[in-house]
Amino acid sequence: MTQVSTPHPQLKGGQLALASVAVALATFMTVLDTSIANVAIPHIAGNLGASVDEGTWVITVFAAANAVAIPLTGWLAQRMGQIRLFVGSILLFVLASWLCGSAPSLPVLLCARVLQGVVAGPLIPLSQAILLGSYPKEKSGTALGLWAMTATVGPIAGPLLGGWITDSYSWSWIFYVNIPVGLFAAGVTWMIYRNRETPTKKLPIDVIGLALLIVWVGSLQVMLDKGHDLDWFSSPLVVCLGLTALVSFLLFLVWELTEENPIVDLRLFTQRNFLGGTIAISVSYAVYFGNIVLLPEWMQEYLNYRAVDAGIATAPVGVLAVLLAPAMGRLQARSDARVVATLCFVGFAAVFYMRTKYETTIDTWHLVLPTLLQGIPVSMWFVSLMALLLSGIPPERVPAAAGLSNFVRVFCGAVGTSLAGNEWANRTILHHERLTERACIGNPAFRQEMGSTQSLLHLHTQSAHALFDSTVTSQAAMMGLNDIFYLSSIIFILIIPLIWITRPAKGGGHADASGGAH
Structure with a gap:
């Protein structure tokens, strides 16, 4: 009733x-x-x-x-x-x-x-x-x-x-x-x-749509998480998961666009602001979240930071984000949200480019500085993009739009984490191979370096080689992470045009959200 x-x-x-x-x-x-x-x-x-x-x-x-x-x-x-x-x-x-x-x-x-x-x-x-x-x-x-x-x-x-x-x-x-x-x-x-x-x-609940959603999201996530360990598409399991994800996703699209009461209202994507804003916020979240997972992992594994120290080193992003939030709210009310979002993405790109200069000998201040400055674009991020994607949405569909954009954003965050981890592992292996391609007994320079290390540190041959490999692995991981930072910077610049396919939006989006939430 x-x-x-x-x-x-x-x-x-x-x-x-x-x-x-x-x-x-x-x-x-x-x-x-x-x-x-x-x-x-x-x-x-x-x-x-x-x-x-x-x-x-x-x-x-x-x-x-x-x-x-x-x-x-x-x-x-x-x-x-x-x-x-x-x-x-x-x-x-x-x-x-x-x-x-x-x-x-x-x-x-x-x-x-x-x-x-x-x-x-x-x-x-x-x-x-x-x-x-x-x-x-x-x-x-x-x-x-x-x-x-x-x-x-x-x-x-x-x-x-x-x-x-x-x-x-x-x-x-x-x-x-x-x-x-x-x-x-x-x-x-x-x-x-x-x-x-x-x-x-x-x-009525869209049982078929829900089942297809679970299948394609689950298959894709498992494929991304296990792909690196199983050597990607050389593994029958990864191939099977990929095909399952693709077929179920295509069936999901067809079903949801023809179902009277779809579990996901894909018709919202026909609105320009919702389409551009949702893709922009989701891709940026995937890049951002993938990086904030890798950064503390690298600090602990290769810089010997304790868990609490890694947390302290990544926390300063909140300082400027919180301090600037009231001012950004007032700025948002008076400005074109597209301009604010563009400045936000340029800021993110600059911060990630700063991180490409990280070295294995980096001190804490230079490690923390980009994180501190990242608080500036973070303070503009959600408010500007939510204002854009909700602009022009009828009041009764605002909750549905908010729910769908959150679904895409959260899913992209999970995918971004998996992709960032896999790409870091791949780039680390690549750089390790390049750094060690001339590290062999037949190379006089390598033999001389190992001899110097043994005599200086009083090490056996095996220990000297282990020390060398550890040093190279740490350097390769740093170079691989710098590659991720550089790619992240490029992605933030590339998605700026998505902001400008939308129409101008001021204020905070639509206010009336009384109709429920999808």
């Missing part, structure tokens, strides 16, 4: 502030879990008897499961109501976090992370919808700015908090920390919003 929609009075004063904090905390908790495990991967892998490569599945399975679950938000919200779904998802996220922290093995942890990713699916789209619905229309930019700040600070705080918890206590506590935060957010949200529930109605 369909409930009758009645307008709710606007929240004001302290009630609005408390509600904003609770909803923002739920967003922060969800986004935090996309990056808090980054610096803890070596600890998790070592503790659970797995390799570091296998440990990165802790990150990618969460992102992939989250991406698959997001499109279900609209159907669930209309069946249950936005508030019940939002609070229920928070409580299930708390449960999943406890299961992650208490996992005795990597397979159990991965299963718990899948559950965590699935129940986190509705949280980000609904947080946007609830915040936009709580603020007056003229303050929609403020609502989007608050959401963007929490969505941006989460990945920034993740490595710092994860490193400190891992070194000071145990990696399990990076998941247990969600429990008090989630219980507070759920309790306050329910207290304020329980009488402001959205209308509910029964809609």
Whole structure:
């Protein structure tokens, strides 16, 4: 039975502030879990008897499961109501976090992370919808700015908090920390919003579309994660996964475009702003997120940073991002969002180019400086692009558009992590081969160098060769990472034209998000 929609009075004063904090905390908790495990991967892998490569599945399975679950938000919200779904998802996220922290093995942890990713699916789209619905229309930019700040600070705080918890206590506590935060957010949200529930109605679920979505996303993610280990398309398994992903994706496109109640409303991509804005925010997120996974991993593996030190070195991005956020919100309200987004991407490109100058002997200040400056483009990022992609969307379709753009962004983040890791491994191998191609006994210069090393450090021949190989491996990894940084810089410049296929947008996008969330 369909409930009758009645307008709710606007929240004001302290009630609005408390509600904003609770909803923002739920967003922060969800986004935090996309990056808090980054610096803890070596600890998790070592503790659970797995390799570091296998440990990165802790990150990618969460992102992939989250991406698959997001499109279900609209159907669930209309069946249950936005508030019940939002609070229920928070409580299930708390449960999943406890299961992650208490996992005795990597397979159990991965299963718990899948559950965590699935129940986190509705949280980000609904947080946007609830915040936009709580603020007056003229303050929609403020609502989007608050959401963007929490969505941006989460990945920034993740490595710092994860490193400190891992070194000071145990990696399990990076998941247990969600429990008090989630219980507070759920309790306050329910207290304020329980009488402001959205209308509910029964809609058929697109079972075939959902099944195809799970198959192509899952197949593609496994292929990307295992491709390097299995030598890519020389492996029958990788070929099978690739074909499965391709065929199921094509069937998914055809089905969703012809289904009356699709699980993903692909028709939104016919709108120019949504198309350009979604691709721009998703590709940029894939590049950004792939890099913030690799950076702390390199620091720990090759620079001998502790987890907490790697977190501290990557945390300064939040300094300027938070300090500039209010000013950027005001700038966004008065400026063409395309100009702001362009400046943002140029800033990202400049920061990644600065990182191409990293060396194995780099000191902490020169390591941190690009990260600190990265806070400037980060402060413009989400608000400008969300304003662009939501501009011109009818009020009743704003939640669907927010949900779909989040689905594409989160999925691209998972793919970006896998691609960045694989490309780094490939470039490291390539540079190692180039650096050692003349390192043989038949080369007089190499024999002389080894002799000097042995006599200077009083090493045996085998130890001198091991030291040489370790030095070359470290240098090759640095050169490979510099290649990733350089490519990232180029990609940010190349996607700028996507911003300019959109029409001008000012302010914060559309304010009315009362119709549910897809």
